[in-house]
């Protein structure tokens with residue numbers, strides 16, 4: 390069964406052609422329009438069920454609210470900070486991304502900037518093109534034996550670490566989620582930021598941009614660093630405070646910066662870009678043929694899988710994330726479908742449930758070497774518990790409110806449950822296929 394019907398998709402940025410091909414092969418009509426103004430997008434968006442973007446299209450609440458038919462926003466890439474995910478979630482629109490497609494490309498660009506910073510390669514290239522042969526000015530330093538601090542030890546941070554270790558760098562890091570023993574297994578010792586700052590010769594950031602990471606490197610943290618520390622940002626503009634970076638560059642506290650991203654893109658204020666110790670790129674982290682092919686293919690396949698009810702992969706919509714999959718949301722959709730709430734679906738189910746006082750808890754357990762799922766729903770002060778599993782590809786019910794079925798009950802067709810007053814056993818009647 391289709392989760393949502395997707396018939397027309399707008400691709401508003403330069404996404405690999407395989408995205409369009411895959412969508413079309415699956416019966417979806419595709420329109421490609423690049424560099425639309427916000428007004429043009431608002432005027433057009435009502436004609437589409439789906440929108441595919443990269444980072445340049447700002448999918449604000451105005452755009453989302455104008456998309457009266459919009460059901461899915463697909464981000465061919467990782468960062469969804471250009472999409473108002475809360476506004477989309479409230480309107481029941483699924484937001485999904487392709488989080489792994491550009492990992493290697495972003496990591497490789499980070500390494501290239503680290504190497505360029507250590508040997509002043511871009512500056513030397515410019516000087517050569519200027520007709521010069523300046524062998525003194527571009528004296529560098531080896532990466533070998535230096536300390537690289539990696540803030541954010543997710544997919545990209547890990548790939549940067551293992552590559553730079555091959556240059557003989559010591560890699561230390563910080564991440565609030567990745568367990569220290571996990572990062573230790575790929576050679577990164579974790580520590581607090583307070584301990585990390587003073588040890589680093591180079592710092593690279595690989596976090597999303599959110600309140601806790603905005604201005605992570607600021608005047609106070611630069612002051613705790615070694616004099617001449619070099620920094621790289623291939624993640625999001627603003628993680629390194631741009632004004633603080635400029636001050637640190639001017640005082641010599643920061644010896645150089647490699648920037649692929651900016652708070653404003655393209656940056657109108659070119660003071661950082663023009664600084665002699667800054668090397669910069671126009672947000673090229675994911676701009677490789679390979680990364681674009683992966684992201685284009687992944688987002689198209691994810692949209693098709695969602696539209697055909699096969700799978701929901703890469704959803705970042707807030708309610709889906711919190712529900713650890715479909716289960717809580719699906720249960721609430723079932724409960725609310727007959728109620729007064731308008732259009733409950735997998736995306737808006739949990740906010741709607743919260744409004745009506747329904748609470749849902751899920752748990753996964755291994756029982757008799759079989760994975761089971763426990764669902765507890767509380768409505769108007771009464772609690773209901775169901776334990777289910779999937780056997781040979783068929784979802785089955787094992788227990789209801791503490792009573793165990795003699796046989797697993799396949800969850801197909803219409804089922805009527807009743808309980809004899811003097812029995813603890815649940816009885817089941819199958820009343821035809823639904």
Ligand SMILES: O=C(O)[C@H](O)COP(=O)(O)O
Nearest residue numbers: 443444445466467468675
């Ligand atoms: O978040 C991302 O995936 C990267 O920053 C790349 O963005 P882009 O798809 O706009 O190049």
